[in-house]
Structure formats: C-alpha cells, structure tokens
Amino acid sequence: MAILKALQHTVNIHAQVKTATVYTDSRITLDSLKNTNIHTALVEEIRQQLMELKNMQWYIQFCWVKAHVVILRNETADTLAKEAATSTDTPESCDKVPKGVVKSELESLSVKEWQREWYKSPIGQNTKQYFPDIAARLRSKIKLSPKITAVLTGHGMTKAYLRRFHMSEDATCRCGNEYQSMDHILFHCGKTNAQREILQQQIGTWPASKEELITQYKNQFFAFIESIDFDDLNV
Numbered sequence: 001m002a003i004l005k006a007l008q009h010t011v012n013i014h015a016q017v018k019t020a021t022v023y024t025d026s027r028i029t030l031d032s033l034k035n036t037n038i039h040t041a042l043v044e045e046i047r048q049q050l051m052e053l054k055n056m057q058w059y060i061q062f063c064w065v066k067a068h069v070v071i072l073r074n075e076t077a078d079t080l081a082k083e084a085a086t087s088t089d090t091p092e093s094c095d096k097v098p099k100g101v102v103k104s105e106l107e108s109l110s111v112k113e114w115q116r117e118w119y120k121s122p123i124g125q126n127t128k129q130y131f132p133d134i135a136a137r138l139r140s141k142i143k144l145s146p147k148i149t150a151v152l153t154g155h156g157m158t159k160a161y162l163r164r165f166h167m168s169e170d171a172t173c174r175c176g177n178e179y180q181s182m183d184h185i186l187f188h189c190g191k192t193n194a195q196r197e198i199l200q201q202q203i204g205t206w207p208a209s210k211e212e213l214i215t216q217y218k219n220q221f222f223a224f225i226e227s228i229d230f231d232d233l234n235v
C-alpha cells in the first residue's frame with residue numbers, strides 16, 4: 001500500500017528532474033510486479049500507476065531495503081518520493097541506502113518537517129500509535145525481529161492482514177473472535193491471556209498505552225511479543 005501511495009503522490013509533484021526511487025521492504029510486492037502472471041488488485045493498481053507516471057515522462061526505480069530501515073522510511077514515503085524527485089544526489093546503489101538514509105537524507109529533513117508529514121500522512125496509523133513523536137523514535141534504539149516489525153507496522157502475521165491482501169478468506173481468530181487484528185492478539189485475545197498476564201505482572205500497571213509500552217516497558221513488551229506463537233493463532 002505504501003508503494004501505491006508514494007506513486008500516487010508522485011503524480012502530483014511538479015519537478016524538473018522526473019526521477020524517483022521507491023524504497024520498500026516488501027520483496028513479495030517487488031517480485032509480484034515483475035511476474036506478469038500475477039494480477040492481484042494491488043499489483044495491478046501499482047502497474048497502472050507506473051504506466052501513468054511513465055506517460056508523464058517519470059523514471060521510477062525500485063529499491064529493496066531491510067525492514068528496520070523501512071519503519072522510518074515507509075511512513076515518510078511521500079516525503080521521500082518528493083526528496084528523490086528533487087534531489088540531484090539520489091543514492092544510486094541500493095546497498096548504500098541504509099547508511100545514506102539514516103545519516104544524510106533523513107537527518108537533513110528537519111525533525112519538525114518530518115513530524116508535520118507524519119501527522120498528515122494516512123500511512124502507518126498503527127506505527128503512529130506506538131511512535132506519535134518522531135524525535136522519540138529517532139532516539140529509541142530498537143532491535144527489530146519479524147514479530148516486532150509486524151506489531152509496530154501492523155503489517156503481517158494476523159488474519160485480518162491476510163484477508164485484506166486476499167491470502168485468507170476469513171479473519172476469524174482461533175479464539176472465536178471474528179476479526180483477528182494485531183490489537184486483538186496483543187490486548188484482547190483469549191489465546192494470549194497467559195502471555196499477557198506475565199507482561200501485566202512485570203510492568204505492574206494495566207492497561208498501558210502503546211506509547212508507554214514502547215518507551216517505558218520496551219523490554220517486557222518485546223518479550224511478550226516474542227512469546228506469542230502467531231503461526232499457531234493463524235491456523
């Protein structure tokens with residue numbers, strides 16, 4: 001979805017140099033775009049958007065980056081599409097992106113500006129609940145795992161997500177709840193009660209907001225996430 005949003009945003013940019021790089025951590029999407037046998041709604045929409053941009057003389061390239069970079073970048077996909085379009089020193093090598101991104105591009109965007117974009121952007125609502133403040137996000141050191149990434153971004157590992165992308169027919173959780181969202185698994189699901197009780201005992205206060213969990217109780221919260229068997233819940 002972030003790719004599509006970034007492309008849609010690019011259509012409205014009036015730049016002299018019509019070159020943009022889309023950074024994504026979704027290998028599946030990149031592979032699907034290349035595979036002409038794949039015609040899912042999302043892939044088709046992205047292809048159509050690319051065709052429109054091509055007709056407008058845009059040159060769009062894709063670059064895969066590791067997930068830990070993308071948490072920062074996906075959320076500001078439209079800002080960065082703009083940056084890439086107007087910047088003369090767009091990184092050419094994908095391998096250098098993580099360093100280039102964190103050290104120069106993102107730091108050169110003022111944090112305030114980024115925060116403004118962050119609030120405006122419809123992308124990453126879930127991540128915003130954990131990180132309403134960009135400056136705090138930049139300060140916090142987080143070692144990401146697949147599970148933690150899924151929780152913070154809201155992408156993947158739930159049946160609601162699988163259904164949204166037509167990979168599952170229904171979103172019913174194993175506990176019987178008919179909508180297995182990430183919030184359901186973390187905060188309400190009967191199947192994760194035991195793990196949640198341990199977290200509650202450790203932090204001694206409940207309920208806790210997502211922001212509190214990520215700032216004050218990060219280690220306990222991450223241990224809780226890692227203790228959840230998402231594969232088992234998705235059966």
Ligand SMILES: [Zn+2]
Nearest residue numbers: 173175177189
């Ligand atoms: Zn459940």
